[in-house]
Amino acid sequence: MIILGLTGSIGMGKSTTAKLFAEAGVPVYDADATVHLIYQGEAVPAIEAAFPGATAAGKVDRARLSELVVHDPAAIRRLEQIVHPMLRGYHQKFLADAERSGAPVAVVDVPLLYETGGENRVDAVVVVTTTPEIQRQRILARNNMSEQKLDAILARQMPDAEKRERADFVVDTSHGLGPVRARIRDILDQAAKMPRRRP
Template sequence: MIVLGLTGSIGMGKSTTAKLFAEAGVPVYDADATVHMIYEGEAVPAIEAVFPGTTAGGKVDRARLSAQVVHDPAAMKRLEQVVHPMLRAYHQKFLSDAEASAAPVAVVDVPLLYETGGEKRVDAVVVVTTTPEIQRERILARDNMTDEKLNAILARQLPDAEKRKRADFVVDTSHGLDPVRARIRDILAAAVKMPRRRS
């Protein structure tokens, strides 16, 4: 089984691309959805212990947690030390299940793939991109998004040009869904012929 790492900066169309991979019959692991799940379950006591006052009603209050970590790299590191081992366990289970289902290709959708060294754990990387204008427009249309928040998020992400340079495949979402579907078909056809690279 070939594992594709799907990544891209905020607002590039990565979630839509992940849905289109799933639509093509590919098992897709969604790192963000897994974070949401553990933030309503097993991660709650550990996060409350490290960041008191960031949980309420048995859930992590993402706004409060974000306020404590977004401008503090050391706090972000502590949060990752709590959350990453839990996420790794779900990731491993996903890969075992996908392998057991005899899927030729599986996709792991990880927003900070390059930033966390995740490219070593996949066979090839698919980077989703669009123009800076479309990216900004998409992001600023989101609820509670401000220029300041956006700049803080972008500061933590590897620049799009650098991601594209390092990618095995690039998907451009600037022109609607049909070109993306066609690109996914090409990527899947190429992926099944690739050697396994992940460590």
């Protein structure tokens, strides 16, 4: 089985691209959805201990946690040290299930793939991109998003140009879903013929 790492900066259209991979019959692991899951369960006590006031009603209050860590690199690292080991188990189970199902290709959707060295754990990387104008427009249309918060998030992410340069495949979401679907078909054809690259 070939594992594709799917990544891209905030607002590039990565979640939509992941849905279209799933629509094409590919098993997709969604790191963000798994974070949502553990934020309602096993991560709650450790996060409350590290960031008092970041949880409410037995689950992590994402908006509050974001306020506590977004401008503090040391706090972000502390949060990652809590969350990443918990995510690893879900990730391994997903890959084992996908392999058992006989899928030729599986996709792991990881927002900070390059930033966390995740490219070494996949066979090829798919980077989702769009123009800076479309990116900002999409993000600022979201709830609870300000220019200041956006700039703090972008500062943590590798620049889009660098991601595209390092990618095996690039998906441009600037022109609607049709071209994205066509590009996914093309990527899946090529991926099925690739040699396995991960250790």
